[in-house]
Amino acid sequence: MRKFRTAGTAAATAAALALTVAACSSDDGSDDPGTSTKGATTIDVWLMRDSISDAFQQEFVAGFEQAHPDVKVDVQVQEWEGIGQKIISALASDDAPDVIEVGNTQVAQYAASGGLTDLSDKVSDLGGSDWIPGLAEPGKIDGKQYGIPYYAANRVVLYNKDLFAKAGITSPPTTRDAWLQDTTKLNAGGNQGIYLAGQNWYTYAGFLWDEGGDLATQDGDTWTGGLDTPAAAAAIDFYGKLQKLGKGPKDADEQHPPQIDVFAGGKVAQMIATPGAAAQVTAANAAMKDKIGFFPIPGKTADEPGAVFTGGSDLVIPTAAAHPDQAYTFIKELAGDDWQKKLAVAMSYVPNKTTLASALAGDPGAAAMAAGAANGHATPNSPNWAAVEANNPIKNYMTQVLTGADPAVAGKAASDSIAKTLNASS
Known part of the structure; x- marks a missing residue:
C-alpha cells in the first residue's frame, strides 16, 4: 500500500x-x-x-x-x-x-x-x-x-459486508449519529463494531475540522495551538464515543498492533484506513476477499462527508x-x-x-x-510542522483524555507544545 x-x-x-x-x-x-x-x-x-x-x-x-x-x-x-x-x-x-x-x-x-x-x-x-x-x-x-x-x-471506512448484513444494516451510514447507532448494532455475537486505536490522530483531526477547529492557527507570524478549544473538546468527545465501541488500545496508534491484522481476523466490522488496505487484509486472510466494502467517513450531516486529511x-x-x-x-x-x-x-x-x-x-x-x-x-502550513509530528503531542493529548484527563488541561499542554515548535526559528 x-x-x-x-x-x-x-x-x-x-x-x-x-x-x-x-x-x-x-x-x-x-x-x-x-x-x-x-x-x-x-x-x-x-x-x-x-x-x-x-x-x-x-x-x-x-x-x-x-x-x-x-x-x-x-x-x-x-x-x-x-x-x-x-x-x-x-x-x-x-x-x-x-x-x-x-x-x-x-x-x-x-x-x-x-x-x-x-x-x-x-x-x-x-x-x-x-x-x-x-x-x-x-x-x-x-x-x-x-x-x-x-x-x-485519504482515509475511508472499510467495512465487513457479512457483519453489516448480519446486523441488518443494508446501507452504510452517512451521518455521525447514524454511524454511532450502526456501530453499536455491530457490537454483537462477539464482534467489534469498529477497531479504532486511541492515537489515530489523522482521524481525530478530521473530527476537529468538522467542528470548525484546527490543529493550529496562524495570526501574522505567530502560531497558536488549537487543542484547548471548544471545537477540540467536541471532537475528542465524539472520537471517544466511537473508540469505545471497539477494543482498540487507548495508548497506541493504528500500527500497534497493526489494525490490518486485527480487521483480517473477520470479527471486526469497521476500520479507518486508505482503500489500499483492503489488499493487505486479503493478503493476510484470503477468506476476506469480496467481503470488504467502503464508505466515506460520515459527516455531522448527510449533506457533506466527514473531513479527512489529504x-x-x-x-x-x-x-x-x-x-x-x-x-x-x-x-x-x-x-x-x-x-x-x-x-x-x-x-x-x-x-x-x-x-x-x-x-x-x-x-x-x-x-x-x-x-x-x-x-x-491538510496539516498546518508551516515548515516546522514536521517537528511537531516528530514529538506528536496530539497523540499524548488523545490518550490522556481517553483515559480520564480533563480535556481542557490536556489540550492546553498540547497546544502550548505545538505553538512552541511552530514558533521556533526555522
Whole structure:
C-alpha cells in the first residue's frame, strides 16, 4: 500500500545528499547542456518511488515526448527516505532538476528556502478553481502558489459486508449519529463494531475540522495551538464515543498492533484506513476477499462527508531549473484532465480536481475516497510542522483524555507544545 507522505526528513549520508546530474552533449555545436544530439531539450524530473507504476510512467513519458518532440524527459526516481534534505540541497544549488514531486505537506518547508518558482499566474490556466483543497491549500504559501496538485489519497471506512448484513444494516451510514447507532448494532455475537486505536490522530483531526477547529492557527507570524478549544473538546468527545465501541488500545496508534491484522481476523466490522488496505487484509486472510466494502467517513450531516486529511503529492519547479518553460509544459500535461483520469484509474488515486471524481466510478474504494476528498484538509502550513509530528503531542493529548484527563488541561499542554515548535526559528 502506498503510504501517505507528510512533512519530515530523516538523517542522510553525504552520499545521499550528493546530486549527480548528467549533462547532455550536442553534436550540432550547441553550448546548451540541456540540448540533445537531435536538438531537443532534455528536462530532469524527480518523481518519488512507488508514486506511480513503471508502466504508467513509461506511458506518460512516451505520450508527452510524442506530443512535444522538442522535449525529452529524464525521470530520476527518488527514495522518500532522506528526500527532504536532498531537495533542500538541490534548491540551494545551481544544478537543480526542472520538476520535483514533493509531499503536499512539504511544500511550506521548501518554499521557506526561497528555491521554488511562484506559479500563481498559472493557476487559472491549470483550472485551479477545481483543485481539491487538501492539495491546493498546502501548495499555497503566503498567498503564492508554489505547488501544483498532482494526486491525492485519504482515509475511508472499510467495512465487513457479512457483519453489516448480519446486523441488518443494508446501507452504510452517512451521518455521525447514524454511524454511532450502526456501530453499536455491530457490537454483537462477539464482534467489534469498529477497531479504532486511541492515537489515530489523522482521524481525530478530521473530527476537529468538522467542528470548525484546527490543529493550529496562524495570526501574522505567530502560531497558536488549537487543542484547548471548544471545537477540540467536541471532537475528542465524539472520537471517544466511537473508540469505545471497539477494543482498540487507548495508548497506541493504528500500527500497534497493526489494525490490518486485527480487521483480517473477520470479527471486526469497521476500520479507518486508505482503500489500499483492503489488499493487505486479503493478503493476510484470503477468506476476506469480496467481503470488504467502503464508505466515506460520515459527516455531522448527510449533506457533506466527514473531513479527512489529504495525503499526496504536488509538483514544483525550482527557481534554479534550467528549463522552466518546458518544466511547466510537463506539469500542465501531467496535472491536466486527460492524464489525471488515466492516473486515477491506473493507481486508484484521487485526481487533483473535484470535477474528475467520476473517473473512479468503477473502483468502489477509490470512489469512496474521492467523495471524501471533497472535504479534504491538510496539516498546518508551516515548515516546522514536521517537528511537531516528530514529538506528536496530539497523540499524548488523545490518550490522556481517553483515559480520564480533563480535556481542557490536556489540550492546553498540547497546544502550548505545538505553538512552541511552530514558533521556533526555522
